[in-house]
Amino acid sequence: MLQRIFPFLTWLPLAKKSWKDDLIAGITGTIIVIPQAVAFAMIAGLPPIYGFYTAMVTPVIAALFGSSYHLISGPTTAISIVVFATISKFVDPSNDIEQYVALTLVLTFMAGVIQFAMGLAKMGKLVNFVSHSVIIGFTAGAGILIAFKQLKHVFGLDVPQGSSFYDIIKHIVSNISETNWYVFGVAMGTMAIAILVRNFIKPLSRYYMLLAMVLGSFLAIFLGGDANGIETVGKIPSNLPPFHMPQLNLTNIKNLSSGAITVALLGLIEAVAIARSIALSTHQRIDANQEFKGQGLSNIVASFFSSYMGSGSFTRSGVNQQAGAKTPMSAIFAAFFLMIVLLVFSKYAAYLPKPAMGGIILLVGYNLIDFHHIKQVIESSGRELIVLSTTLFGTLFFELETALFLGIALSLFFYLERTAKPNIAVLGSSKNHRFINIIRDSNVKECPQLKIVRIDGSIYFGALEVVSDFFNTLYDDGDIKHVLIVAKGINFIDLTGATWLTHEVLKWQERGGGIYFSGLKIVSQQILKKGGFRNEIGEENFYDDKLTAIEEIYKKLDKNICDSCKVKVFFECEK
Numbered sequence: 001m002l003q004r005i006f007p008f009l010t011w012l013p014l015a016k017k018s019w020k021d022d023l024i025a026g027i028t029g030t031i032i033v034i035p036q037a038v039a040f041a042m043i044a045g046l047p048p049i050y051g052f053y054t055a056m057v058t059p060v061i062a063a064l065f066g067s068s069y070h071l072i073s074g075p076t077t078a079i080s081i082v083v084f085a086t087i088s089k090f091v092d093p094s095n096d097i098e099q100y101v102a103l104t105l106v107l108t109f110m111a112g113v114i115q116f117a118m119g120l121a122k123m124g125k126l127v128n129f130v131s132h133s134v135i136i137g138f139t140a141g142a143g144i145l146i147a148f149k150q151l152k153h154v155f156g157l158d159v160p161q162g163s164s165f166y167d168i169i170k171h172i173v174s175n176i177s178e179t180n181w182y183v184f185g186v187a188m189g190t191m192a193i194a195i196l197v198r199n200f201i202k203p204l205s206r207y208y209m210l211l212a213m214v215l216g217s218f219l220a221i222f223l224g225g226d227a228n229g230i231e232t233v234g235k236i237p238s239n240l241p242p243f244h245m246p247q248l249n250l251t252n253i254k255n256l257s258s259g260a261i262t263v264a265l266l267g268l269i270e271a272v273a274i275a276r277s278i279a280l281s282t283h284q285r286i287d288a289n290q291e292f293k294g295q296g297l298s299n300i301v302a303s304f305f306s307s308y309m310g311s312g313s314f315t316r317s318g319v320n321q322q323a324g325a326k327t328p329m330s331a332i333f334a335a336f337f338l339m340i341v342l343l344v345f346s347k348y349a350a351y352l353p354k355p356a357m358g359g360i361i362l363l364v365g366y367n368l369i370d371f372h373h374i375k376q377v378i379e380s381s382g383r384e385l386i387v388l389s390t391t392l393f394g395t396l397f398f399e400l401e402t403a404l405f406l407g408i409a410l411s412l413f414f415y416l417e418r419t420a421k422p423n424i425a426v427l428g429s430s431k432n433h434r435f436i437n438i439i440r441d442s443n444v445k446e447c448p449q450l451k452i453v454r455i456d457g458s459i460y461f462g463a464l465e466v467v468s469d470f471f472n473t474l475y476d477d478g479d480i481k482h483v484l485i486v487a488k489g490i491n492f493i494d495l496t497g498a499t500w501l502t503h504e505v506l507k508w509q510e511r512g513g514g515i516y517f518s519g520l521k522i523v524s525q526q527i528l529k530k531g532g533f534r535n536e537i538g539e540e541n542f543y544d545d546k547l548t549a550i551e552e553i554y555k556k557l558d559k560n561i562c563d564s565c566k567v568k569v570f571f572e573c574e575k
Contacts, residue, residue, distance in 0.1 A: 007290055008064045011327045018326035025325035026333025028206070029072060032319050033338060035209040038233065038352060039361050040075035043146055045084040045093040045100060048233050048352075050308055051075050052342050053241040056335045057302045058310035063328035066294030067287040068275035072316040072331050073298055077364055078142045079267055079311050083107065085399065086259030101306075103256065105246040109303035110253065110260035115268055116296025124288025127272045129415075134407035135269065136373050137388035141395025141403065143368025146361060153358030154187040156180025156229055165396045182228040183355045190216030190359035206319060209360055216356030231354045238346040240339060241305040262404055263309050271295050271312035278321050383414045422457020424470050427486065429569045435486075435546065447569045449557045450482045452546070456489035459497035471504055481513025482556065484549055487520035498533045505537045516553055518546040
């Protein structure tokens with residue numbers, strides 16, 4: 001019982017043996033997170049220190065109360081851009097950074113509460129209904145948006161804060177002649193260094209962002225620094241995350257409610273997806289509901305310690321696992337070492353040039369575009385392409401939450417459309433008495449008195465139109481009085497489906513025939529049994545397999561027709 005409330009009690013004994021591996025992984029994670037913390041905070045419109053705070057507080061709580069042994073939480077790209085898009089509608093960070101930070105902490109608290117409540121309500125399976133195409137489209141759109149929002153730091157142009165994707169393009173094109181080439185040189189030089197280190201210096205590729213930022217800083221100094229308009233990040237406070245109560249009032253809660261829902265769902269989707277992907281190689285069982293609780297608690301606590309919304313990071317989680325981490329203690333070690341770095345070395349971070357950060361973030365944005373899976377979607381599924389495109393372009397031209405919910409709604413619509421059209425195959429008998437779909441073989445034979453059909457799908461309210469139309473056509477034909485439903489492919493029957501099915505069976509029985517079922521799954525019969533529908537249909541009309549069903553149904557056929565029949569479909573016909 002205690003382990004359910006405090007999941008860390010499960011892995012804490014293991015950490016006594018694996019602490020050295022976790023320590024090394026933690027140090028590696030600290031090096032990785034330093035440039036990311038600064039970059040993601042800038043994306044979120046926050047001073048860099050808030051990226052450090054988030055990378056200290058969030059992973060510790062998520063590690064203690066989550067379920068994954070390797071997931072590392074903290075600031076992420078997609079979350080950062082949603083935070084910026086949500087808060088910048090109410091406050092311009094360049095004009096009132098204190099109020100901007102205050103609203104960010106409120107948003108973080110609200111999102112955390114939503115996530116924790118969803119975990120308590122055991123809604124972990126909801127993430128399964130968000131299609132992969134939605135995530136790919138949203139992430140790609142966010143990557144493009146992130147890159148374009150950094151162009152002001154790349155070209156050294158004064159792009160108005162809060163400009164839309166279209167406005168940014170328009171402003172850059174109109175003012176391209178005013179580009180500060182010193183700034184542009186630092187941005188492109190930093191990005192080039194990052195690409196070279198990542199792709200061609202394999203021993204150092206894990207640290208490409210950190211090395212690029214350091215070398216980019218030297219490049220900025222070489223090109224004249226402030227004298228040539230190359231701005232730096234500025235002074236970063238050398239202190240631990242201060243306690244700060246979120247400004248929870250009705251106005252803030254009302255204004256940020258839709259954004260909180262969006263960022264909460266996105267955070268959960270990211271975290272669970274990353275945890276599950278890593279678990280494929282580690283063979284660890286992931287509890288989505290516990291992960292919801294862990295993410296929710298991490299953001300609730302973070303909001304009281306000057307940290308903004310966090311989620312699972314694929315980069316840091318992947319590095320953590322590859323660095324040899326065995327338990328979530330590695331995340332705690334990483335947070336501890338980051339605290340030391342902030343207390344001792346924060347003064348050096350103040351010299352980081354914004355153009356260098358801009359170049360790094362351009363690369364981060366590009367890396368978010370999953371060209372491989374986008375190509376797969378284009379080649380394999382028109383519907384998934386519509387979902388992906390809608391989400392991607394919605395991210396660029398509409399509100400981020402609108403794009404995400406539109407993509408989810410569209411993918412659910414296509415899912416329901418598919419389930420609303422169950423496949424109904426008419427089966428015939430081949431020469432060796434195997435029953436196959438008559439579409440596959442025109443030589444198969446059908447009994448003139450018994451129609452055998454296989455239903456692949458569920459009989460529920462959304463699918464009734466297709467199923468009932470088929471049986472109405474069959475009934476109106478008049479020649480067939482008996483129907484055997486091969487029901488192994490029926491996954492579930494809801495109350496509406498059970499009611500219709502009962503009326504349909506009784507209708508055929510009144511005409512002197514009947515509808516029979518073979519191989520219907522036990523789970524599919526739950527409502528039929530509990531609602532008394534199985535008794536109304538008749539227990540004798542349910543069979544374990546189709547051969548037994550045919551043997552019994554054959555006894556009910558009109559023998560006068562059988563005597564003159566030349567088809568001889570069943571074994572019983574030849575006796």
